[in-house]
Amino acid sequence: MSDLDFTTRFPTGVVADERKGYEGYIVDADKLVEFATALRDEFGFDYLSSVTGVDYINEGKLEVVYHAYKTTGGAGLVFKTQVDREAAEVPSLYNIYPGADFQEREAWDLMGIKFTGHPDLRRILLWEGFEGHPLRKDWKEPYFEEDVKPFKSRWPEGDFHRAEDKNPYGANVQYPDKFDPEKWQPEGEDALYGSLAKYQTTDESGLVTDHITVNLGPQHPSTHGVFRIAAKLNGETIVNLKPVMGYLHRNHEKIGERNTYLQNMPFTDRLDYLSSMSNNFGYALAVEKLLKVEVPERAEYLRVIMAELTRIQNHLFAIGMFLNDLGAFFTPSLYAIEERELILDIFEMVSGSRMMCNYFRFGGVVRDLPEGALEKIKGLVLDRLPRKVDEMDRFLSENEILRSRTVGQGYLSAEDAIKYSAAGPMLRASGIPYDIRRADPYSIYDRFDFDVAVRYNGDIYDRYYIRLDEVRQSLRILEQAIKDIPEGEILSGKPQYTVRVPAGESYGRVEGPKGELGFYIVSDGKANPYRYHVRAPSFINLTAFGPMCVGLKVADVVAVLGSIDIVLGETDR
Amino acid sequence: MENNELNSPGYEIPDDMKSVVSITTLDKIYNWGRRSSVWPMMFGLACCAIEMIATAASRYDFSRFGMEVMRPSPRQSDLMLVSGTVTKKMAPTIVRLYNQMPEPKYVVAMGACASGGGPFKEGYNVVSGVDKLIPVDVYIPGCPPTPQALINGLIKLQELIDTQSLKTVRWYQKGELAAVPVPVLGPDLIYPKDIPAIQEAGKEA
Amino acid sequence: MYGKGLIKGLGVTLKRFVNTYLDDLKWAGKRYYTQEGLAHRSSKDANGIFTVQYPEEKLPVPEEFRYVPFLVYDELEDGTHHNRCTACGICSKVCPPQCIWIERATDPKTGRPKQEPAAFSIDLDICMNCGLCAEYCPFDSIKMDHDYEIAGYGRTVHHLDELLKPASYYDEIRPLNSAREAAIRKEKEEAKAAKAAARAARAAKK
Ligand code: SF4
Ligand code: SF4
Ligand code: SF4
Numbered sequence: 001m002s003d004l005d006f007t008t009r010f011p012t013g014v015v016a017d018e019r020k021g022y023e024g025y026i027v028d029a030d031k032l033v034e035f036a037t038a039l040r041d042e043f044g045f046d047y048l049s050s051v052t053g054v055d056y057i058n059e060g061k062l063e064v065v066y067h068a069y070k071t072t073g074g075a076g077l078v079f080k081t082q083v084d085r086e087a088a089e090v091p092s093l094y095n096i097y098p099g100a101d102f103q104e105r106e107a108w109d110l111m112g113i114k115f116t117g118h119p120d121l122r123r124i125l126l127w128e129g130f131e132g133h134p135l136r137k138d139w140k141e142p143y144f145e146e147d148v149k150p151f152k153s154r155w156p157e158g159d160f161h162r163a164e165d166k167n168p169y170g171a172n173v174q175y176p177d178k179f180d181p182e183k184w185q186p187e188g189e190d191a192l193y194g195s196l197a198k199y200q201t202t203d204e205s206g207l208v209t210d211h212i213t214v215n216l217g218p219q220h221p222s223t224h225g226v227f228r229i230a231a232k233l234n235g236e237t238i239v240n241l242k243p244v245m246g247y248l249h250r251n252h253e254k255i256g257e258r259n260t261y262l263q264n265m266p267f268t269d270r271l272d273y274l275s276s277m278s279n280n281f282g283y284a285l286a287v288e289k290l291l292k293v294e295v296p297e298r299a300e301y302l303r304v305i306m307a308e309l310t311r312i313q314n315h316l317f318a319i320g321m322f323l324n325d326l327g328a329f330f331t332p333s334l335y336a337i338e339e340r341e342l343i344l345d346i347f348e349m350v351s352g353s354r355m356m357c358n359y360f361r362f363g364g365v366v367r368d369l370p371e372g373a374l375e376k377i378k379g380l381v382l383d384r385l386p387r388k389v390d391e392m393d394r395f396l397s398e399n400e401i402l403r404s405r406t407v408g409q410g411y412l413s414a415e416d417a418i419k420y421s422a423a424g425p426m427l428r429a430s431g432i433p434y435d436i437r438r439a440d441p442y443s444i445y446d447r448f449d450f451d452v453a454v455r456y457n458g459d460i461y462d463r464y465y466i467r468l469d470e471v472r473q474s475l476r477i478l479e480q481a482i483k484d485i486p487e488g489e490i491l492s493g494k495p496q497y498t499v500r501v502p503a504g505e506s507y508g509r510v511e512g513p514k515g516e517l518g519f520y521i522v523s524d525g526k527a528n529p530y531r532y533h534v535r536a537p538s539f540i541n542l543t544a545f546g547p548m549c550v551g552l553k554v555a556d557v558v559a560v561l562g563s564i565d566i567v568l569g570e571t572d573r
Numbered sequence: 574m575e576n577n578e579l580n581s582p583g584y585e586i587p588d589d590m591k592s593v594v595s596i597t598t599l600d601k602i603y604n605w606g607r608r609s610s611v612w613p614m615m616f617g618l619a620c621c622a623i624e625m626i627a628t629a630a631s632r633y634d635f636s637r638f639g640m641e642v643m644r645p646s647p648r649q650s651d652l653m654l655v656s657g658t659v660t661k662k663m664a665p666t667i668v669r670l671y672n673q674m675p676e677p678k679y680v681v682a683m684g685a686c687a688s689g690g691g692p693f694k695e696g697y698n699v700v701s702g703v704d705k706l707i708p709v710d711v712y713i714p715g716c717p718p719t720p721q722a723l724i725n726g727l728i729k730l731q732e733l734i735d736t737q738s739l740k741t742v743r744w745y746q747k748g749e750l751a752a753v754p755v756p757v758l759g760p761d762l763i764y765p766k767d768i769p770a771i772q773e774a775g776k777e778a
Numbered sequence: 779m780y781g782k783g784l785i786k787g788l789g790v791t792l793k794r795f796v797n798t799y800l801d802d803l804k805w806a807g808k809r810y811y812t813q814e815g816l817a818h819r820s821s822k823d824a825n826g827i828f829t830v831q832y833p834e835e836k837l838p839v840p841e842e843f844r845y846v847p848f849l850v851y852d853e854l855e856d857g858t859h860h861n862r863c864t865a866c867g868i869c870s871k872v873c874p875p876q877c878i879w880i881e882r883a884t885d886p887k888t889g890r891p892k893q894e895p896a897a898f899s900i901d902l903d904i905c906m907n908c909g910l911c912a913e914y915c916p917f918d919s920i921k922m923d924h925d926y927e928i929a930g931y932g933r934t935v936h937h938l939d940e941l942l943k944p945a946s947y948y949d950e951i952r953p954l955n956s957a958r959e960a961a962i963r964k965e966k967e968e969a970k971a972a973k974a975a976a977r978a979a980r981a982a983k984k
Contacts, residue, residue, distance in 0.1 A: 141695065143694065144695075149876055156881065157881055158878070158880045160937075161879075162901070168770070169767045172661075172694070175760060175771050178775050186759070218666055219616060225619070247666075250658050250698065251699065255693065262872070262910070263910070266874050273623060335790075344627075351842065352844040353844060355623065355624065356908070569619055631828045632828050632829060688903040689933050689934075692875040692904060692905075692906035715846070715907060719845075721830075722845075722929065725927045728833065
């Protein structure tokens, strides 16, 4: 990062961040747009990966943190803007990096940072009319007990109680002072529908057509959980579409800031609950960066093996469910889930749980492979999975129904993919060979011989097929890893349940099955993170969802959504 | 399934008729019919839903219990398997779905989240268990319950159905069955039953 | 050609159907309701039908499997029970969703805290089965159970009497772990005894 010199280009308004443990640059709010434009056009940072806020309540400031990358590879750049807490207004980067769209809305929703110039600044995870901005440090939830865990009420005089018994209403609710539900007017969904723009079109014969609004979800079989799509239709054709999320918003970040570092590990399992091992990986990397601990050789191999197995089972599940969305109701997914079950058996054997692995620790992994596990992995990787993947490929990829539904549909160009900060298979299916394992290698990925899967058509078919490609590459990595795995330690140092993390910030990112999964952590030297933010690929990949669907039919929207492969636990966090 | 599982004790059936004739009570045959065709709603909330899908898939296959017909529409289902975290934003929808299900209907709370709030209970957008919204019949602890644990819970539900009687079940009583009041999304989730208390508190403040 | 995909797909299903019966023949009736059959059906060579006929046959859980926590007590020779837990509070501190409540017992005579719990409650409707409590308990007292058949008709909170299970049960479900822990405990005790002996010897010399 040192080879970057902004002083000639920006003599004022951009200074290096000198706080201890911090990196990057602090940009004045009024210079922000100019700086970002220059960054994109002159310095080559074309990909804005993450936008989030930090509430420095003691200094009375809110800080907006941006992470930008070059899609040609290499380390990233962090830049920040600081504003007053009371009048938090920052110019929106929507016009420079449209990928900031949802992330800015999230920062507005949870931290109350107003992004001026954002075309549709509404709450995104909570509902319009919610009281307050929960991620501000002075906002307290109804069951608030203490600022940090462990709570004093648990020991030594732990008198069992349920939190709801202490709440005056017997539920997890609190109302503002002087609130009267009778006088209160529900805000409803006007803002959402307003943002979809109600308009009419007139065709050649002078016939006036009203556009109609259609809602899919939150309870709908095609939305992969509790996700909602609000679409404006002209006849059957989509003219505008907005995803509505937050139906699974579980306040991961607020809880994460109260947890100790270790306590967050099992919580990360529940982000993208299909691929808990990858989530563990990203979080462990972020904290290890701050702790500066080394990971023993064997543990690195175990991490890679688990992460790649996770990728395989995630992609199998994604393909199965995607075919469900196309109407091949359940049969392909049953076959895919079968293979997934065998991989889950390995996870259960190694970590104790099929889905919620909680396997990584800072500086290694929690336990070594039990007897017989390596044989099982070998059997799967060398024998069964290649066979089964080929079988799926043979039967599905040439199927004419699948092809006619997907080829050329739901197109996302390479420029748009970068613009909308799409990540992972979505980015690579549009022709950008960007894979963090190669572009900015972490752990020991630089040792393995594998190709970055890439396809160039950017349609639904490519997004489906690239997952098969990636499974094959993962199998290649696994083959090498199980051949080379050395004996030895699996954890550096003693197992500890409290870690002292030096003050500073860190951003750990891994190539998760869904794309770049990043953890942004700010530590103030205490036992729990001061700020804990997850850059969730499922969430940010949805930014491109609306634009991709315009002009398609409703049935194709379902296919497009299936090809993005979202998991609601991560989308809503 | 035993052939004469349905039979009431105390009645002699000639041996050659055993496979075709049963003497039983109306309750028993009614319960037998219902317990063998519990159709769950295709309705997943969070991580537990993935385990529910795994249970529906070929390895654990709950169609062995007559449950394979999963319908996304509440109108065609008997069982609401609440599989995951109930958030406040989702709460009105869940209650509405429940109200749309025809009687007889059952609710199984799958996993810690649905039973009592789960690990995310302290969060500002999480409802402390789906029984704060709708009546629950069976609770399955676990995070997530493994497919076998889920089937165990569903067997518990079948056992519950077996004990019911036509005379006492709530949907054959006189009078209309009241719908569960739907909570409203205000500054926080507003439960209709709390409105007087909120007004009271508002006056004092 | 249209319809080819359909035929291919049906072919897969048919093959699968036939394979099931071929495998049945090969296993000559041992494929179901036996441990070997079950192990085969969940191995890489599984072919044809894949279903586990729960509850008639149960998939064996691996040793590390974790469901909900329980507390271990030792059965002493005189027939009394000794609760391993010393109410040190580490598990309740490490528990991520904070679902363990421990009340430390006090000596009724002196009023000083005793090294045992007076009450111990785990709210299983919050517990996330993460296993951190078992991992960091220094007295091998709280452990993760294998019993997943605990569905019920009400919310589940386990207090001391539901939580306590004998050490023999623990040895049975996690033989390797318990042997390893017993060895470490023994080593520690021996080291302690040796130290005490050395100290006694030194004292005697003086
Ligand atoms: S109980 Fe656990 S696995 Fe189930 S939804 Fe809640 S957090 Fe997810
Ligand atoms: S179970 Fe273990 S960690 Fe918990 S209080 Fe008892 S001895 Fe301490
Ligand atoms: S398993 Fe995890 S959540 Fe459950 S009691 Fe132990 S530490 Fe707490």
